[in-house]
Amino acid sequence: MMRSYCYATYINDDRRNKIVNIHSPIPRHDKTNFILLQSNLCKACWTCIEVCPNGVIGKVDVLFGWHRHARIDFAEQCKGCKKCVITCPNQAIIYTYVPTKKQPE
Ligand code: SF4
Ligand code: SF4
Numbered sequence: 001m002m003r004s005y006c007y008a009t010y011i012n013d014d015r016r017n018k019i020v021n022i023h024s025p026i027p028r029h030d031k032t033n034f035i036l037l038q039s040n041l042c043k044a045c046w047t048c049i050e051v052c053p054n055g056v057i058g059k060v061d062v063l064f065g066w067h068r069h070a071r072i073d074f075a076e077q078c079k080g081c082k083k084c085v086i087t088c089p090n091q092a093i094i095y096t097y098v099p100t101k102k103q104p105e
Contacts, residue, residue, distance in 0.1 A: 046059065054079055
């Protein structure tokens with residue numbers, strides 16, 4: 001599947017005030033340990049932001065509303081509750097967590 005990648009995410013990063021440098025290794029803002037947020041499918045309804053109990057998801061809203069989509073702001077806070085996955089009307093968020101099998105001793 002084609003996945004879009006958004007440099008505007010970093011330009012809009014007012015909360016962390018990061019300096020944009022597209023030549024440096026860029027941290028990903030589309031996944032946590034449990035979910036993947038496909039911004040190319042996002043219609044910016046912001047429902048996932050409202051239902052997430054842990055403040056994981058934030059907004060990209062730049063160029064006077066022309067470029068808008070959800071993104072992962074605080075991946076480490078995701079507990080894998082799936083509320084965002086179930087709520088998204090566009091299937092933009094998928095649950096990716098695969099529990100590892102415990103090895104027999
Ligand atoms: S799985 Fe739960 S905690 Fe993680 S981003 Fe979605 S709603 Fe938030
Ligand atoms: S619920 Fe889905 S379509 Fe709405 S903002 Fe979140 S990812 Fe985008």
